[in-house]
Amino acid sequence: MRTSDLPASISLWRKIVNKLMTILVIVAVILAVIPLLLILGDVVIRGAPALSLGFLIHSLPTSTKGLSGGIGPAIVGSFTMVGIAALISVPIGVGAGIFFSEWASSRLSTISGFMNDVLTGFPSIVIGLFVFVIIVLPTKQSSAFAGGVALSFVMLPIIARTTGESLKLVPMTLREASMALGIPRWKTVIRIVISTGKRGLLTGILLAVARATGETAPILLTASTSIYFAKSIFQPTASLTVFIYNYGTSGSASWQTEAWGAALVLILIMLGLNLLVKLTIGRNPIGARMEL
Amino acid sequence: MQRLLDKGLEELTTLVYKMGKDAEKAVAISIRGFLEGKEASSNVHELSEILVGTTVEVEEKAFGLIVKYQPVASDLRIINSYMKVAYDFERYSRYAWDISFISTRFNGQSACNKWIYDYISKMAEKVLQMIAISISSVKSLDTELVKKITRTEQGVDKMYLEFLGKLVEQAGITNECTISSTLVVRYLERIADHATHIMEDVVYIATGEKVTLR
Amino acid sequence: MLGGTLKISKHKNLDLSSVKLATKDLKAQFGKAQVLKGINLNFPENKVTAIMGPSGCGKTTLIRCLNRIHELTPNAKVEGEVILDGVNIYSPQVDPVVVRRRIGMVFQKANPFPTMSIFDNAVAGLKLAGVRDKEKLDSVAEKSLRMAFLWDEVKDDLKKSGVNLSGGQQQRLCIARALAVEPEVVLMDEPCSALDPLATAKIEESIVALKKEFTIIIVTHNMQQAARISDFTAFMYLGQLIEFDTTSEVFENPKSELTEKYITGKFG
Numbered sequence: 001m002r003t004s005d006l007p008a009s010i011s012l013w014r015k016i017v018n019k020l021m022t023i024l025v026i027v028a029v030i031l032a033v034i035p036l037l038l039i040l041g042d043v044v045i046r047g048a049p050a051l052s053l054g055f056l057i058h059s060l061p062t063s064t065k066g067l068s069g070g071i072g073p074a075i076v077g078s079f080t081m082v083g084i085a086a087l088i089s090v091p092i093g094v095g096a097g098i099f100f101s102e103w104a105s106s107r108l109s110t111i112s113g114f115m116n117d118v119l120t121g122f123p124s125i126v127i128g129l130f131v132f133v134i135i136v137l138p139t140k141q142s143s144a145f146a147g148g149v150a151l152s153f154v155m156l157p158i159i160a161r162t163t164g165e166s167l168k169l170v171p172m173t174l175r176e177a178s179m180a181l182g183i184p185r186w187k188t189v190i191r192i193v194i195s196t197g198k199r200g201l202l203t204g205i206l207l208a209v210a211r212a213t214g215e216t217a218p219i220l221l222t223a224s225t226s227i228y229f230a231k232s233i234f235q236p237t238a239s240l241t242v243f244i245y246n247y248g249t250s251g252s253a254s255w256q257t258e259a260w261g262a263a264l265v266l267i268l269i270m271l272g273l274n275l276l277v278k279l280t281i282g283r284n285p286i287g288a289r290m291e292l
Numbered sequence: 293m294q295r296l297l298d299k300g301l302e303e304l305t306t307l308v309y310k311m312g313k314d315a316e317k318a319v320a321i322s323i324r325g326f327l328e329g330k331e332a333s334s335n336v337h338e339l340s341e342i343l344v345g346t347t348v349e350v351e352e353k354a355f356g357l358i359v360k361y362q363p364v365a366s367d368l369r370i371i372n373s374y375m376k377v378a379y380d381f382e383r384y385s386r387y388a389w390d391i392s393f394i395s396t397r398f399n400g401q402s403a404c405n406k407w408i409y410d411y412i413s414k415m416a417e418k419v420l421q422m423i424a425i426s427i428s429s430v431k432s433l434d435t436e437l438v439k440k441i442t443r444t445e446q447g448v449d450k451m452y453l454e455f456l457g458k459l460v461e462q463a464g465i466t467n468e469c470t471i472s473s474t475l476v477v478r479y480l481e482r483i484a485d486h487a488t489h490i491m492e493d494v495v496y497i498a499t500g501e502k503v504t505l506r
Numbered sequence: 507m508l509g510g511t512l513k514i515s516k517h518k519n520l521d522l523s524s525v526k527l528a529t530k531d532l533k534a535q536f537g538k539a540q541v542l543k544g545i546n547l548n549f550p551e552n553k554v555t556a557i558m559g560p561s562g563c564g565k566t567t568l569i570r571c572l573n574r575i576h577e578l579t580p581n582a583k584v585e586g587e588v589i590l591d592g593v594n595i596y597s598p599q600v601d602p603v604v605v606r607r608r609i610g611m612v613f614q615k616a617n618p619f620p621t622m623s624i625f626d627n628a629v630a631g632l633k634l635a636g637v638r639d640k641e642k643l644d645s646v647a648e649k650s651l652r653m654a655f656l657w658d659e660v661k662d663d664l665k666k667s668g669v670n671l672s673g674g675q676q677q678r679l680c681i682a683r684a685l686a687v688e689p690e691v692v693l694m695d696e697p698c699s700a701l702d703p704l705a706t707a708k709i710e711e712s713i714v715a716l717k718k719e720f721t722i723i724i725v726t727h728n729m730q731q732a733a734r735i736s737d738f739t740a741f742m743y744l745g746q747l748i749e750f751d752t753t754s755e756v757f758e759n760p761k762s763e764l765t766e767k768y769i770t771g772k773f774g
Contacts, residue, residue, distance in 0.1 A: 105580040173617040177680070180575055181631035181687055182607030191634055195621045295771050362730055364757045364769045500759025 043263050050261025071262045073229045073238040077144065080230070081219060081239060082212050084148025089155040090205060096156075097163020097201075102189055104168065113164070120157040127153045128218035136222055144230055144237035147223030154215055155208035162207065166200020167193055202280050210273040214266065216241040240266045297361040301370065304353050305431070308374050308381070311346050312427035314339050315384035319423060319483065322391040323416045326476055327409055333392040336385075343385040350378040369500065373493040377430055380486040380493075384423060387479040394472045404469035411458075412476060415451050418444055419480045422487040429494045441491050442505050448484040452477055526551035526721040527572065527609075527691055530594075532586035534567050534576060541567045543745040544586070549691075549738075554713060554722045556736035556753065558729060560773065563742040565725045569693045572723065573609040574602040590691070607631075610689035614696045616676035618668035618683070625664040627679055631687035646686050653719075654682035655712040674705025681712065685720075692716065694724040698731065710735050729769055733757050741765045 057072045096116065103109050131150040136142055170193050178188040194201070224236040225246060240262050248259035318339040325332030354371045357363065363371055422444050425437050455477050459470060488505050495503050527549040534542035541564045549555050557565045570576035571584055574595060587594040595605045618627045626633065628647045637643060647664070651657040656678040660671070668679060677697055684692060694713070698706040713722060713735050726732050732739055732753065739756040741749045741764070749762045760766045767773055 171617070173613055173615065174619065176575055176578070176611075177613060177617045177619070177683075178630075178634070179578065180573060180606055180611035180613075181634070181683065182603050182605075183631070183634045184603050187634055192619060196619070297771070364729065364733065365760050365766050367770050368758065 040267065043260060043267055046257065047260035047262075047264030050257045051264065055258070055261060056265070071238075071240065071243055071258070071265065073226060074240045074243040074262060075265070076229060077223070077226070077237040077239045078213060078241070080144050080233065080237065081147040081151055081223060082209055084145060084233065085151035085155050085212050086205070086209060088149065088152035089159055089208065093156045093159025093204075093208070094163050094201065096160035097167060097204075098189060098194070100160065100164030101167035101170075102193070113161075116157045116160050119153070120161060122153075123217075124150075124154055124215050125217035125221070128221035131218065132221045139234075141234060142222060142224035142236040144223055144233040144235070147219040147237060147239070148233070150218035150222045151212040151215060154218065155212050158208040158211060159204050162204025163197075163201050166197040166204065169200065170196045199280055203277050206273055206277045206280070210270055210277070213269060213273070214241065216245055220245065240269075297357060297363060297367060300353070300357045300361070301367070304350065304357065304371070304374055307346060307350050307353065308378055309427070309431055311343055311350070311378055311381040312384075312423075312430060314343055314346075315381045315388070316420070316423050316427060318343075318385045318388035319391075320420060322388040322395070323412075323420075323476075323480075325392055326395045326472075327413055327416075329395070331396070333389075333396045336388050336392040340385040340389040343382045347378050347382045351375055366497065366500075369497045373497050376493050377490050380426075380490045383486045384483055387483050390479050391476055394475050398468040398472040404473055405462075408459075408469065408473050411451070411455055412473060412480070415448060415455075415477065415480050418448050418451070419484050419487075422448070422484055426487040426490040426494075429491060433494060433498045435495050435498050438491055438495060438505065441488065445484050445488050445506070448481060452481040524551045525549065526591070527723070528589045529568075529572075530587040530589060532568070532571060532588060533584070534564070534571050535583040535585075536567070536579070537581045541745055542571070545742075545747050547740060547747055547750060549721060549723055551721050552717055552719075553737040554717050554724060554735055555738040555740065556732035557723065557725045557740045557742060558727075558732050558768075559742035559748075560768065561727075562744070564745040565742050566695055568742070569611075569695055569723060569725055572691070572693055573606050573611055575606070575611065577602075607687050608689050609691045609693060610684035610687060611693045612677070612681050612684050612695070612697050615700050616673060616680050618671075618676050618679050620667070620669045622668050623665045624660050624668050624671070624679060627668040628682045629686055630683055635687075647682075650682040650686040651679075653685050653712065653716060654678040655708055655715075656682055672705070674701050674708060677701060677705070677709060678712070681709070685716075689720065691721045691723065694722065696725055696727060699727060706731070729757075741768065743768070 055070045056075065057070060096112070100109055100113055100116075128150050131146055131153070135146040135149060139146075174192055174196060175188055178192045179185065183191075219239050220242050223239060223242070225242045226236045226238045228238075230237040243262050244259045244266065246259075247255040247262070250256065250259075318336050321332045321339075322336045324330065325336070354375050357371055358368075361367075422441055425441050425444075429435070429437060429441075456474070459474065485506070492503055492505050495501060495505075525548040529545050529547045532542055532545040532547075533540070543564075545564075545568060547568075557568060559565050567576055572588055574584075576582050577584055584596065586596075588596060590605070590608065593600065595602075595609075619630060622630060625643075625647050628651055629637075629643045632643060632646060648657060648661075651660065656675060659675060660666070660679075669676070671679060677700075681692075681697070698709055701709070710731065713724065716722060717737075724732075724736065736753045739751065739753045740747060741756065741760075741762070743764055749756065749760060749765045751761065755761075756765065757769065760769065
């Protein structure tokens with residue numbers, strides 16, 4: 001076969017199709033990214049005016065037009081509830097993840113894994129309703145505690161799944177090497193498997209935290225809201241997301257601006273968390289390290 | 293399934309077998325030359341030269357196979373043994389050359405008594421038999437004829453010693469005949485020895501056992 | 507196809523003066539497949555025994571049964587006995603963890619712990635068992651790295667990560683790691699199969715030096731390697747032991763036709 005045998009018309013056609021496809025996918029990417037850019041832009045423009053140090057830490061009204069103020073309590077409240085959620089979901093989630101990985105072949109692992117994945121995609125408002133019924137109603141009390149519990153239901157399946165998958169990535173041969181040295185199984189799991197997979201674990205936890213920080217429905221139903229710094233976790237507590245909801249849908253223009261300000265803060269927190277995730281995976285991802 | 297080594301082994305076998313045949317021819321010609329008083333040295337000489345060259349060829353080929361294929365077990369035994377067998381075949385031709393040299397040098401047409409020629413003729417027959425067996429055994433790797441060759445070798449040895457004794461008895465003087473016949477008989481005995489070596493190698497190739505048949 | 511009876515060689519001239527490890531009718535299953543069909547093998551002390559055979563003959567399963575690693579695979583089952591110094595390591599009173607300290611293993615692909623330094627890798631077996639004495643750890647690290655012929659190359663970089671070494675060095679690190687817990691038997695599953703000839707040569711050198719102190723059992727695909735470094739060779743086929751003899755006998759004059767066919771490449 002010589003170049004003169006190849007019909008020129010076909011190759012031209014192929015060139016055109018290639019170019020077209022390339023352009024189409026580039027357009028698709030741009031379209032996909034636009035919503036994010038628009039929202040970000042909007043939030044920044046509308047929220048920036050509300051930002052000030054006082055805004056961030058104060059709770060006392062800074063304007064004379066009705067009750068309002070800073071988002072100090074909201075920030076603290078959000079962190080508190082996510083913190084409580086983490087305290088509950090991290091140990092249980094990591095434990096479940098270890099089970100998914102180290103007993104991967106068992107029936108229990110397959111079944112509970114499936115159930116775990118169902119919970120991951122669960123409508124968070126249903127979770128909120130559930131916690132409302134089991135904690136808020138009996139105690140007749142909205143609380144950060146209830147909010148934390150609700151958020152833990154959101155975080156738990158994420159942590160369990162990512163922990164499980166990260167640990168599964170640790171090659172079997174490392175476990176065998178450890179056991180061949182006469183190290184018992186539980187020590188192998190803790191000192192070798194988890195140690196090798198710890199980046200993945202951290203990533204999973206951060207992702208879960210980011211998700212929980214952005215949740216509204218569960219804490220709306222369980223922690224309610226407040227304009228004060230909560231004095232205990234068994235009281236109604238403010239949160240960024242609920243603050244945005246309340247103040248954003250209010251009639252007052254200045255309150256709406258504050259809502260945008262809170263939105264901006266929330267977005268910045270989310271971005272920060274995502275960057276943290278990138279940093280932890282970015283350096284020496286487990287997969288690349290194993291291959292030699 | 294043909295291995296890469298198999299082609300090399302085939303070539304090696306062909307070379308060695310041809311050597312055997314050429315050597316056999318050389319010995320037969322040289323003995324006839326001696327017994328009939330005919331000039332045979334140039335033929336024998338030619339064959340002998342060829343065999344010397346082929347010995348080197350066999351060695352090089354065998355070495356080449358070892359380097360390339362790192363043979364083991366029966367393959368290694370064959371290659372190793374063929375190098376020795378090639379040497380033994382070359383020895384056949386060397387003694388053939390020696391015999392023809394004696395013929396030429398001493399040129400004893402009717403110098404010897406008939407009994408000497410008869411004796412040598414009988415001995416040569418046995419030796420040629422042994423040569424034939426050795427060559428065919430190398431090809432077939434058949435160890436069946438080991439007993440036969442051992443018996444024949446013993447016979448040749450006996451004849452050799454008997455002849456020397458008879459010669460001392462009967463021939464009072466030393467002349468061309470006594471010397472030439474002694475040498476020829478000696479060469480025949482040596483050829484028989486090498487035939488036995490070859491048989492030992494055949495047994496080694498076939499069974500892996502190292503035996504002494506002498 | 508390779509019909510006829512499979513002969514087990516009777517090693518009449520075999521000097522098995524002391525047997526360190528022996529298997530008695532060892533059978534192993536993997537799911538429904540019977541991988542080992544009853545192996546009786548004696549491994550002489552302070553010698554290198556090579557186990558050879560075509561893929562699927564069960565040689566890897568065999569050595570994994572020797573240190574009770576095979577049973578860790580799901581669906582794996584082991585029957586029969588493996589006797590170390592007169593004691594069956596599969597008897598219920600025996601703790602597999604202890605067995606594995608006395609019978610160490612080096613794997614086909616080097617597997618140093620990625621989160622540990624060279625030093626920590628070498629003494630991992632001790633550290634993870636709770637040994638804290640710095641002096642002891644230092645001396646064990648040096649001793650085992652020397653035995654693995656790796657000390658000179660890494661002695662100035664002991665804190666470097668264990669995975670930042672070449673393939674051959676990593677494998678020697680794994681050998682050092684296995685030796686550090688002072689086992690009596692060292693099992694090696696094709697330790698050089700992923701390495702270049704130079705790295706392989708270094709490891710073979712170390713194996714020959716090691717047999718003074720340890721009993722070594724090595725699975726290898728490479729017949730020339732078995733011929734080079736082993737004192738005894740076992741040939742397996744389809745889960746059975748076909749021949750066991752001194753290496754020079756097996757490679758010069760194998761008793762079983764199957765062995766002869768395999769080592770001369772006439773299989774298939």
